Amino acid sequence: MTPASDVLVIGAGVIGAATAYFATQQGLTVTVLDKGLPASGTSSSCEGNILVSDKELGPELELTRYSLGVWHNDLAEYKKLWEFEAKGGIIVASRESSLASLHRVMSAQSGYGVDVEELDREALREAEPHISPEALGGASYREDCQVQPMLVAAHLVRLARQAGARFVADAPVTGFLRDGDRVTGVSSPRGDFSAGAVVNCTGTWAGELAAMAGVSVPVLPRRGFVMVTEPLPPMVHHKVYAAEYIDNVGSSDAGLQASPVVEGTPSGTILIGSTRERVGFDRTVSTEALGLLARNAVSLFPFLERIKAIRHYHGFRPYCPDHLPVIGHDDRAPGLWHAAGHEGAGIGLSAGTGKLLAQALAGQSPDLDLTPFAPARFGEEFSGASTTVTEHTEEATA
Amino acid sequence: MSPAGNRPGNDGVNADVAVVGAGPAGLAAAVAAAEAGAAVAVVDAGSQPGGQFWRHRPETIVPEPDGRGHHGWRTYVDLRSRFDAARAAGRITYLPGLQVWMAQNYDGGFTLRTTPTVAGVPPRDNGSSVARTVVAPRLVLCPGGYDRQLPVPGWELPGAMAAGGIQAFIKGNAALPGKRFVIAGTGPFLLPVAAGVAEAGGQVLAVLESSSGSAWLPHLRAAAGVPGKALEGAEYASIFARHRIPYRQRSIVTEVLGTNHVTGVRTAKVDSVGRVRPGTERIYQGVDVVGFGWGFTPQMELPLSLGAETRLDADGSLVGVVDEHQQSSVRGLYLAGEVTGVGGASLAVLEGLAAGTAAARGRALSSSKTMWRHRKFAQAMHKAHPIPPSWQEWLTPDTAVCRCEEVTAGQIADARDLLDARDARSLKSFTRAGMGWCQGRVCGFATACLGEGTGNQGAAPSVGSLAGSAKRPLAAPVAIGELTALAEPAETNLQTKKN
Numbered sequence: 001m002t003p004a005s006d007v008l009v010i011g012a013g014v015i016g017a018a019t020a021y022f023a024t025q026q027g028l029t030v031t032v033l034d035k036g037l038p039a040s041g042t043s044s045s046c047e048g049n050i051l052v053s054d055k056e057l058g059p060e061l062e063l064t065r066y067s068l069g070v071w072h073n074d075l076a077e078y079k080k081l082w083e084f085e086a087k088g089g090i091i092v093a094s095r096e097s098s099l100a101s102l103h104r105v106m107s108a109q110s111g112y113g114v115d116v117e118e119l120d121r122e123a124l125r126e127a128e129p130h131i132s133p134e135a136l137g138g139a140s141y142r143e144d145c146q147v148q149p150m151l152v153a154a155h156l157v158r159l160a161r162q163a164g165a166r167f168v169a170d171a172p173v174t175g176f177l178r179d180g181d182r183v184t185g186v187s188s189p190r191g192d193f194s195a196g197a198v199v200n201c202t203g204t205w206a207g208e209l210a211a212m213a214g215v216s217v218p219v220l221p222r223r224g225f226v227m228v229t230e231p232l233p234p235m236v237h238h239k240v241y242a243a244e245y246i247d248n249v250g251s252s253d254a255g256l257q258a259s260p261v262v263e264g265t266p267s268g269t270i271l272i273g274s275t276r277e278r279v280g281f282d283r284t285v286s287t288e289a290l291g292l293l294a295r296n297a298v299s300l301f302p303f304l305e306r307i308k309a310i311r312h313y314h315g316f317r318p319y320c321p322d323h324l325p326v327i328g329h330d331d332r333a334p335g336l337w338h339a340a341g342h343e344g345a346g347i348g349l350s351a352g353t354g355k356l357l358a359q360a361l362a363g364q365s366p367d368l369d370l371t372p373f374a375p376a377r378f379g380e381e382f383s384g385a386s387t388t389v390t391e392h393t394e395e396a397t398a
Numbered sequence: 399m400s401p402a403g404n405r406p407g408n409d410g411v412n413a414d415v416a417v418v419g420a421g422p423a424g425l426a427a428a429v430a431a432a433e434a435g436a437a438v439a440v441v442d443a444g445s446q447p448g449g450q451f452w453r454h455r456p457e458t459i460v461p462e463p464d465g466r467g468h469h470g471w472r473t474y475v476d477l478r479s480r481f482d483a484a485r486a487a488g489r490i491t492y493l494p495g496l497q498v499w500m501a502q503n504y505d506g507g508f509t510l511r512t513t514p515t516v517a518g519v520p521p522r523d524n525g526s527s528v529a530r531t532v533v534a535p536r537l538v539l540c541p542g543g544y545d546r547q548l549p550v551p552g553w554e555l556p557g558a559m560a561a562g563g564i565q566a567f568i569k570g571n572a573a574l575p576g577k578r579f580v581i582a583g584t585g586p587f588l589l590p591v592a593a594g595v596a597e598a599g600g601q602v603l604a605v606l607e608s609s610s611g612s613a614w615l616p617h618l619r620a621a622a623g624v625p626g627k628a629l630e631g632a633e634y635a636s637i638f639a640r641h642r643i644p645y646r647q648r649s650i651v652t653e654v655l656g657t658n659h660v661t662g663v664r665t666a667k668v669d670s671v672g673r674v675r676p677g678t679e680r681i682y683q684g685v686d687v688v689g690f691g692w693g694f695t696p697q698m699e700l701p702l703s704l705g706a707e708t709r710l711d712a713d714g715s716l717v718g719v720v721d722e723h724q725q726s727s728v729r730g731l732y733l734a735g736e737v738t739g740v741g742g743a744s745l746a747v748l749e750g751l752a753a754g755t756a757a758a759r760g761r762a763l764s765s766s767k768t769m770w771r772h773r774k775f776a777q778a779m780h781k782a783h784p785i786p787p788s789w790q791e792w793l794t795p796d797t798a799v800c801r802c803e804e805v806t807a808g809q810i811a812d813a814r815d816l817l818d819a820r821d822a823r824s825l826k827s828f829t830r831a832g833m834g835w836c837q838g839r840v841c842g843f844a845t846a847c848l849g850e851g852t853g854n855q856g857a858a859p860s861v862g863s864l865a866g867s868a869k870r871p872l873a874a875p876v877a878i879g880e881l882t883a884l885a886e887p888a889e890t891n892l893q894t895k896k897n
Contacts, residue, residue: 150828154818229878230875285703290881298878309876312871
């Protein structure tokens with residue numbers, strides 16, 4: 001048995017890394033375990049978005065805005081380490097009907113203080129000269145940013161270690177240590193680790209870990225494919241997506257959905273996202289998904305038709321039935337905390353999640369009320385959900 | 399996935415056996431399968447049969463090549479005439495100029511999706527070089543390999559080439575990529591490359607071999623089992639003598655010199671683990687091409703994408719596991735040639751024949767004694783010509799490791815030491831090593847080694863790390879415009895694509 005920590009973080013993805021980092025900033029002693037290496041799950045197979053533009057009004061938008069502040073203030077000095085880029089997002093409407101819905105969304109968002117500006121045909125072309133001639137207009141979101149997510153997770157783990165945290169790789173959790181009802185630590189092939197608080201930051205695998213502790217947390221995987229082009233001179237300057245994307249994000253439809261999300265990166269490659277489908281942990285490459293990505297990308301930026309794709313990757317977004325994450329203490333298993341289920345927004349929400357959770361772990365009242373994210377909010381109706389998630393050993397491909 | 403995604407569209411080719419590659423293994427597999435009665439489709443990136451080993455000038459220019467500078471040319475001529483006969487008889491559908499960008503298996507069969515090797519090349523008379531989809535219940539993969547490279551300061555300069563690249567240039571163009579050459583690395587392959595340069599009129603200032611002849615001593619029995627190799631060796635010795643090519647053992651290039659192009663190399667003697675012996679440095683000036691060869695890396699992306707089981711071979715390469723009929727762990731998927739272990743063209747032909755026969759459900763060829771002797775020889779060769787364990791010490795922090803993305807050895811060491819990036823996949827994520835155009839084909843092995851760290855003897859990369867580096871979900875770049883058709887279920891292919 002190693003010496004007990006105040007906080008034991010399970011999972012060195014971006015959520016676990018942020019939680020560990022901010023816990024050290026609270027003066028807590030921290031140990032981080034990962035079943036593999038840092039950023040080897042969903043954090044390494046996403047696009048690194050920090051988006052305001054696609055959020056539903058309510059608790060998610062509040063957490064987003066809080067998190068944005070953490071990125072810009074608490075973590076300001078590290079921006080370069082993870083290629084923080086305030087590139088801005090643009091939503092494009094190509095049909096009169098979607099333009100009308102976009103206008104409705106914009107005015108609602110403005111009411112909540114979101115920085116959004118309408119783009120008419122000309123303004124849109126000035127911002128994105130290669131946009132399709134069919135695009136009617138759009139909305140510009142200057143607060144939307146992007147980071148290199150693997151570097152965020154890896155550097156936050158490094159910064160946490162610098163502040164005294166301990167990181168243990170290749171340590172999958174095999175069971176929980178208990179004292180009566182209370183969770184007091186975990187066992188793993190690398191030994192037993194005890195702690196005052198165990199934080200489940202295992203993303204897509206959070207339901208399974210929770211089940212090991214005897215509680216139900218309905219986090220499920222939603223697969224997404226992203227395609228990457230050959231490096232090009234700058235052709236796409238913002239994160240550009242179609243108005244239908246917003247509907248897709250909130251959808252619970254199990255079938256394959258895709259709406260165009262196209263963005264340039266500092267290295268010159270263009271990322272083309274993204275599909276959403278509920279197929280469990282199926283890693284079979286779907287030609288249909290690749291075809292949809294290609295077709296939608298060309299509809300936004302016709303020049304892409306002649307550009308070569310050089311790779312694609314897929315990941316599994318962890319989502320909850322109400323599309324809100326679980327963040328906070330699990331009253332059903334004292335000592336166990338969760339921070340998972342951020343779906344496609346985990347990178348952006350990680351900074352805020354980590355800071356708020358660290359405040360709560362330190363016994364403070366968090367800056368933002370975490371009640372809407374309470375892990376026990378689903379009741380027993382979803383208790384069977386996590387048991388369908390069994391395959392988890394294979395490494396994600398990037 | 400919808401089953402429609404797996405059906406060939408109007409462009410589809412159905413076969414009993416699909417073969418990828420038309421080098422020694424692929425040609426042999428196609429011929430054997432066709433002669434056993436199967437309908438065969440052969441997809442090859444080259445514009446004519448032969449692969450890298452039997453690469454020759456375009457037959458449109460030289461219709462009857464004489465095979466000068468080639469080994470086993472009689473074998474090629476024999477396989478080629480049988481290949482042409484099977485084509486004429488309609489048993490082989492030959493699809494040159496196409497690369498497979500994705501292979502899938504479904505219901506016990508395979509789908510190969512292809513794209514033209516060079517974009518913008520107009521369709522040829524024989525109708526090939528237009529992307530085709532091949533569907534077959536059995537598949538033989540013979541994709542070969544490419545030169546394994548180790549980074550060294552200055553190797554990103556124009557004029558620094560893969561040894562095999564020099565050979566391919568000479569075979570394909572009957573011309574030289576430069577005038578004054580140094581060939582360096584390890585293994586018998588350096589000999590034909592240097593001999594080819596000399597016979598084509600180039601000057602070879604030196605061949606530098608990091609290993610030594612005495613490394614063969616424990617393996618003489620294996621060497622004696624393949625007398626043909628000794629004859630080849632004697633032939634090279636005579637060419638080296640005739641052209642006065644110095645062959646320096648226990649020697650390496652420590653730096654490629656030049657500003658805009660290679661102008662020279664700095665060399666040194668090394669000890670048995672590859673450590674530079676102080677005071678042995680030497681500079682060769684007036685060099686315009688330096689060729690490096692550190693063995694070969696089999697092209698594993700297609701076997702990996704189909705889920706074939708892999709292992710580490712004696713040379714540290716990731717290779718596919720096969721049974722005595724060359725069948726992989728995936729039913730109906732056969733592997734032949736370098737993807738089952740680098741062993742040269744003669745072995746590749748034998749494996750191709752066995753795989754083709756088995757895939758055609760012909761009378762199974764039992765693994766022959768000759769094949770066994772060739773394999774023993776290959777293992778002996780790998781052991782006598784290892785990657786020097788201390789090679790990482792040759793690097794400076796500024797040495798480029800990934801040339802596509804300009805990632806240095808120092809950046810990789812930092813990611814390994816500060817960010818816990820110990821495998822090729824993490825290093826790729828954190829540093830972009832292997833993210834460029836070649837997708838890690840050149841730097842993947844070296845990056846995986848660097849992830850293991852320098853250690854005492856430079857630990858070899860694990861199966862997991864090499865597989866992470868060799869997995870390429872797109873096995874070849876493909877135009878986004880070509881992918882758009884995949885969104886359509888097969889039966890609606892003809893409808894307009896507007897949403």
